[in-house]
Amino acid sequence: MSTLGTLAFDEYGRPFIIIKDQDKKTRLTGIDALKSHIMAAKAVASTLKTSLGPNGLDKMMVDRDGEVTVTNDGATILSMMDVDHQIAKLMVELSKSQDDEIGDGTTGVVVLAGALLEQAEQLLDRGIHPIRISDGYDQAACIATEELDKIAETFPYDPNNTEPLIQTAMTTLGSKVINRCHRQMAEIAVNAILTVADMERKDVDFELIKMEGKVGGKLEDTQLIKGVIVDKEFSHPQMPKVLKDAKIAILTCPFEPPKPKTKHKLDVTSVEDYKALQKYEKEKFEEMIQQVKSNGANLAICQWGFDDEANHLLLQNDLPAVRWVGGPEIELIAIATGGRIVPRFCELTPEKLGTAGLVKEISFGTTKDHMLVIMECKNTRAVTIFIRGGNKMIIEEAKRALHDALCVIRNLVKDNRVVYGGGASEIACALAVNQAADKCPSLEQYAMRAFADALEVIPMALAENSGLNPIQTMTEVRAKQVRENNPFLGIDCLHKNTNDMKQQHVIETLIGKKQQILLATQVVKMILKIDDIRSPGETED
Structure with missing residues (x-):
């Protein structure tokens, strides 16, 4: 009763409740x-x-x-x-x-x-x-x-005549900051949707369209890339910057010698033991590299990192690698290249490798920033819109504007009536x-x-x-x-x-x-x- 209020009685003995904090309520x-x-x-x-x-x-x-x-x-x-x-x-x-x-x-x-x-x-x-x-x-x-x-x-639309779709996208982009190059942006949005759209089901999967922004350059440098851009670089600066006909192993397991899952303690009492352990780790890692290469892979993309020693061994064995690639990007790379994500090393087989015609590292201006572009993929339905702009605010606004344009074109694919x-x-x-x-x-x-x-x-x-x-x-x-x-x-x-x-x-x-x-x-x-x-x-x- 005390949580609700206090119980009181009137002069005739009838009970009533005085509700708590009533004077403070509006x-x-x-x-x-x-x-x-x-x-x-x-x-x-x-x-x-x-x-x-x-x-x-x-x-x-x-x-x-x-x-x-x-x-x-x-x-x-x-x-x-x-x-x-x-x-x-x-x-x-x-x-x-x-x-x-x-x-x-x-x-x-x-x-x-x-x-x-x-x-x-x-x-x-x-x-x-x-x-x-x-x-x-x-x-x-x-x-x-x-x-x-x-x-x-x-509204008539067909993949050969995209002009009506571009006009609709330009209406949407006309009210945005990026309207000075809204013709180009509209064309990018239409091409992205038509690449990804499933015309039979009249559906568009937005998961296949990724937007990546990089400060620098101007809005006109924005482009549509039929493939995936990853904000990473090859793990070692001496690895080749361009790979043609890449066979990609997509790994979500750590690229390092296996460790027991249970709590363990290892006593190293002499120099020989330590050297033996070091030798074992090196051999095991080289074995892992050979396993990747024997399956036909010439590029490894890892979700996790590996240390500098491992990086050096990868360079020695001519296996370019990319580390610390995020989960959504790994999935997009797998969809684009037709590869399978491999959670354990023992499960890696040639059928699970992804293929790409070209993998290259691109650099920007005088900065040390690099990005990785995976192009000419097996599944051409994965695309990336690469946005450039003078500052972060313009890039973010361009992303929002392009999202609106993509949504409008998707709606036209679903229902092609317009007002x-x-x-x-x-x-x-x-x-x-x-x-x-x-x-x-x-x-x-x-x-x-x-x-x-x-x-x-x-x-x-x-x-x-x-x-x-x-x-x-x-x-x-x-x-x-x-x-x-x-x-x-x-x-x-x-x-x-x-x-x-x-x-x-x-x-x-x-x-x-x-x-x-x-x-x-x-x-x-x-x-x-x-x-x-x-x-x-x-x-x-």
Whole structure:
């Protein structure tokens, strides 16, 4: 009872419990609770609104260790923000789920959720019940997704004509830091996906695409390597730097004489014993080297290290080796070269060796940094995107941008229907929802109109970030869409003198846009249903 509170009796002898620390707890109920949620969500959405679109601004995030990240990727910004409010945390999870499922549109989904809640606040002030609002939003989301299906176009793609895929990737990369060479980056992303994609199953295994970055050089030096890059070098500087027709032994067992697994103690009492032990170790190691060579291997890649004496013996016996290669890289090398990972020396056979046409060590500028490139592999489906850049921040942002582009192309491989961006599909959906609201006889029509207004926040944000007058631009485009009955008209963010997004090649995937609307609506419905918050309140230090 004492953990819950104290038991007391009133003047008639009836028991009641005085709950512990009740005075320190805070409680918000009803409309106040909803207002508190909406305010937190609006604060998060307003942070991201300026990052939307090709002219969106970047955010600089500094963590506790002083590590700086510059990005305009919604999911990255939110994951690095130190958020305390519970509803703001929901918005962070919202962008993460969009990122996990689609990979792109993480900023837009949060801005849309914030706009929906902002519109809901006005409806609440007019006395409409939150459940009626969420029902109206639900109906409007169904109408919006149906409209997207109507205006979507099937996208022709085949491995011989990659231009449409490159245009889509360029739309995604247009809003990133790397947009000055986004044509080249888009081509790299498309080639990587088409190399790895399983067209029969319409699936792409991201495990086969590795991104490796190296500071130095410029972004234009970024390249796609059909093979694997490992941030290691040959274990001895005198080993050959280039190996042709390599037969690779991939070892996860230590390359050293075996030691008993049990606890053991060895007494060496004389010089002869010590020399005998040294001789035994050397013979055993040479035997291991001969075993690797007799199986036909001319390169050993080890997960573990070996000492300098062993390294010297490897050089003497003409067996180049690489040590301390990490687990994921070992797996990728095995997939690429068609080899098998060998956990014990006694299991090494010629069939388990991987093959590669060329293994070479590359160096960079005047630095002593070296990397190992394994090319012309047996399985050409393993690729590495090798990113160069002036500093670590640019390389990290390029990795995030390329990840978004890869995800978008993968989505097109899975479902090749597209809608047009630049706010065109949002305006078309808003018009369809408004028309449906006029026919709705019940109170939900107010919520449906509010949903349409919220959808228009995205094209307005695009116009504002591009230095245009948001309301004027938005109304002109909307009137033009209605007049010409053309759902492809959007905001001319890049000032190309045409509002037709089809001509500008601003393309977005249908599943990405649908997911944005459905996820945002789900989260808003959930927030609107919360009417009571009990929190521990301020603790006394």
